[in-house]
Amino acid sequence: MKKLTFVTRNMKAGGAERVISQLVNNFNRAGIQCIIITLDNEEIFYRLDNAVKVHAIGRKSSNSYLDKFLKYKELRRYINVNKPDIVLALPEDIGIYVIPALLGTKIPVVVSERNNPWVMPYKKITRILRRIFYPLADGFIFQTEQAASFFSPNIRKKRYSIT
Template identity: 30%
Template sequence: MKILFFVGAMNAGGAERVAATLVNAWAARGDEVVLVPTHLGSSRSFYPINDNVRVHWLKQHLPALPLPSALRKWLGMRRVVRQEKPDVVLSFLTNVNVATLLSLRGLSVPVVVCERTNPAHATNVGRVLGWLRRRYYGTASAVCVQTSDAEKALRTMVQRLPAVVAIPNPLPNDIWHIQRQESVEKETPARVDALGRLVPAKGFSLLINAFAEVAEQRPDWHLYIHGEGPQRAELERQAELVGLKDRIHLPGRTEYPWHELAHSQIFVLSSQYEGFPNALLEAMALGLPCVTTDCPSGPADISQQGKDARLVPAGNKAAMAQALAELMDDRRLRGALGQRAAQSVRDRYALDVVLQQWDQVFKQVMQKE
């Protein structure tokens, strides 16, 4: 199978990492893969790309015509597809999806477009792009989202959609090489960890307040919030106000999140909303017992409605504090929940499992064409 994959850029980011994981896996198993970053800036990928993946930076294929930038880009995308003659075209992110659908009109190649956030909470889709999405998504062969919540939101926003399929992000194979030792439970201080950009949507203010509710009776526990962002000073002040500046740590962005989580006892996702919470998925894969808000979208799917993690209402400090206290106080419960979480996400989100879902979509759209 020959797959041509349009992405925006290949900078550091969740969508870009998933794109790299997919193209590398397809190339490794023998598919012919052409990756086309459409961003006209840097011609480098932050993530390693398999040598068997052919990378065409779109700016090298633009027509030398005095045309508006968007039109030149669309003509370049059309030119690449006509040259490569792929069996299927895949694209990530709303703006790239719209450009793909517009540029390939009239070509007899199946096109699968993928939303990478919950459309109900996307902040980067303006009025014009939103209108174009509503107008042209119906011309795609299939639309992929990451969660059932995102599927419901998209169906309410866009009429006359083709097949809509929820395919989650795969777990990178490298994560299985990280071993979380049983001796972690004896490390002091005991740790509650969270990961994410320091912005209000991540709910870290709520997490600090929930931790403060239970911290006095549990002096051996510390909270670590890994990340950077505009809310840092506010969160540092909050840690002082609750009297826990020595037990609430904001160490900044980590290059090695899995290694940090491997030394934690509990992971918390406190978000108000998510596109797809990779941090939660990866913490569960590492065998960490997790507390997560039931925010849109992803935590309910990943935790199997609270079976594999403690699922609490978004914005509910008391419920989060109670869930934290239960796990802090019961080592056996932490072990059992973490073990169940690791097996569950391996069964559902391992790379080979997710690749089978993509194969099914490709098979359906190619048969339809």
């Protein structure tokens, strides 16, 4: 059985969260085992099939920098134990940390760009990290052709199509 792991901030109400819930429920019905890893420990808004596992990492430290480091360290440990066939990270501000966290695991990481990359992310450090780490990802999902056109040909050639 194929194993697919989604990594996201939380499963509260939102567009990316709705997409994840729809995807995992459909993949689950197709016989693909799905796990959702959330960085925050928040209530799940959307209905998930009973077979879909959710692993909430939650807060690890009151220091925001240490907390982020420890969350992604826990993510790496969890991924190494569960050995999914692929990890899908979304949105982009999660993907930029999932990529380096999983370097060397030999587990493919696909990042889903859920926003307009011409204006998002707002934070300069996130844009810099995207430039550094995106070339190391195994694949990308873009919502539109215009979003894909923002990225270099090397990034665009790693584009996945979900059809």
